[in-house]
Amino acid sequence: MNKAYYFRIYPNREQEKMLIKTFGCCRFLYNIMLEDKIRAYQETKKMLKNTPAQYKREYPWLKEVDSLALANVQLHLEAAYRNFFRDPKIGFPKFKSKHRSRNSYTTNVVNGNISIGNGRLKLPKLTAIRIKQHREIPAEYKLKSVTVNREPSGKYYVSLLYEYADCENQAESVCQAEAQNILGIDYAMEGMAVLSDGTRCIYPSYYRKMEQKLTREQRKLSKCEKGSRNYQKQRKKVALCHERIRNQRKDFQHKLSRRLAWEYDAVAVEDLNMKAMSRCLNLGKGVMDNGYGQFVNMLSYKLEEQGKKLVKVDRYYPSSKTCSKCGKVKETLSLSERIYKCECGNEMDRDVNAAINLREEGRRILCA
Numbered sequence: 001m002n003k004a005y006y007f008r009i010y011p012n013r014e015q016e017k018m019l020i021k022t023f024g025c026c027r028f029l030y031n032i033m034l035e036d037k038i039r040a041y042q043e044t045k046k047m048l049k050n051t052p053a054q055y056k057r058e059y060p061w062l063k064e065v066d067s068l069a070l071a072n073v074q075l076h077l078e079a080a081y082r083n084f085f086r087d088p089k090i091g092f093p094k095f096k097s098k099h100r101s102r103n104s105y106t107t108n109v110v111n112g113n114i115s116i117g118n119g120r121l122k123l124p125k126l127t128a129i130r131i132k133q134h135r136e137i138p139a140e141y142k143l144k145s146v147t148v149n150r151e152p153s154g155k156y157y158v159s160l161l162y163e164y165a166d167c168e169n170q171a172e173s174v175c176q177a178e179a180q181n182i183l184g185i186d187y188a189m190e191g192m193a194v195l196s197d198g199t200r201c202i203y204p205s206y207y208r209k210m211e212q213k214l215t216r217e218q219r220k221l222s223k224c225e226k227g228s229r230n231y232q233k234q235r236k237k238v239a240l241c242h243e244r245i246r247n248q249r250k251d252f253q254h255k256l257s258r259r260l261a262w263e264y265d266a267v268a269v270e271d272l273n274m275k276a277m278s279r280c281l282n283l284g285k286g287v288m289d290n291g292y293g294q295f296v297n298m299l300s301y302k303l304e305e306q307g308k309k310l311v312k313v314d315r316y317y318p319s320s321k322t323c324s325k326c327g328k329v330k331e332t333l334s335l336s337e338r339i340y341k342c343e344c345g346n347e348m349d350r351d352v353n354a355a356i357n358l359r360e361e362g363r364r365i366l367c368a
């Protein structure tokens with residue numbers, strides 16, 4: 001199993017220079033390798049096999065940066081290019097622009113070339129960079145690769161990918177304990193999720209304030225003349241808002257999922273395909289932006305780490321229409337009915353009712 005850790009790093013001026021140079025070299029190599037591939041394809045209709053080594057002769061400054069980062073450029077490009085061969089309708093991979101593309105590169109662990117500890121991260125071709133490691137990484141985890149990322153606001157982050165042994169045997173033991181301690185979670189459009197214990201999980205108010213700020217700043221941006229200095233300044237402000245929102249959301253989701261993974265033996269959720277859902281319901285941004293999918297992913301690996309289990313309930317299971325007290329299934333339930341009312345006298349919040357149904361369906365699946 002793999003797991004990624006995400007930390008902020010604080011490169012000094014010298015280190016930042018090297019990072020920017022590496023981003024630039026990776027972008028350059030990607031573009032030139034792609035250009036040659038396209039030319040070869042137009043002439044021969046075949047995939048050109050080119051490697052970074054060929055280009056280092058012609059452009060010796062490529063040798064000054066991490067060679068593993070360049071090797072990853074080749075892998076990424078080949079993956080993108082294979083997609084094109086599978087389905088030419090997709091078109092060639094796109095060239096990377098200095099302004100629009102992400103500033104990032106990925107490097108791999110080979111013979112202890114990368115290490116982390118004492119608040120420092122050592123990467124190839126760089127002196128140890130200050131890192132804010134706010135979480136402990138278990139000693140038995142093995143570091144595989146590091147992706148360095150520069151946000152549009154100028155902040156640097158790394159994503160550290162670790163490999164660890166799967167604990168499947170422990171997951172089975174959950175059921176032997178009769179899985180008494182199960183939680184059901186229902187997706188909620190307002191806020192994020194509703195728990196079977198009745199809790200409505202809503203993003204904290206500072207998060208919602210930042211969302212309002214983003215809307216304001218975006219409106220301002222639309223009024224700026226494109227390309228002007230004010231426009232550039234405003235664009236940076238918008239990028240910073242986006243980044244804060246992403247970070248705040250992630251932070252909230254990490255804390256919530258960690259707490260739930262500690263408290264419960266298993267968690268049941270509806271197996272939603274978020275992309276398909278936003279498309280069908282035409283809810284667009286709202287569904288994607290609420291970040292529920294990301295939250296479920298976090299919960300899944302956090303449970304797994306403790307040998308616990310996330311149970312995915314089939315999306316056709318009528319969790320909303322079923323009465324959680326008597327089991328009767330309603331034929332219709334409109335989205336506007338916020339309170340679930342049943343002939344048996346059960347009256348409760350529709351999302352809580354659904355979350356309880358998911359919990360019980362999860363229990364059934366676990367112990368089947």
Ligand SMILES: [Zn+2]
Binds near residue numbers: 323325326342344
């Ligand atoms: Zn009922």
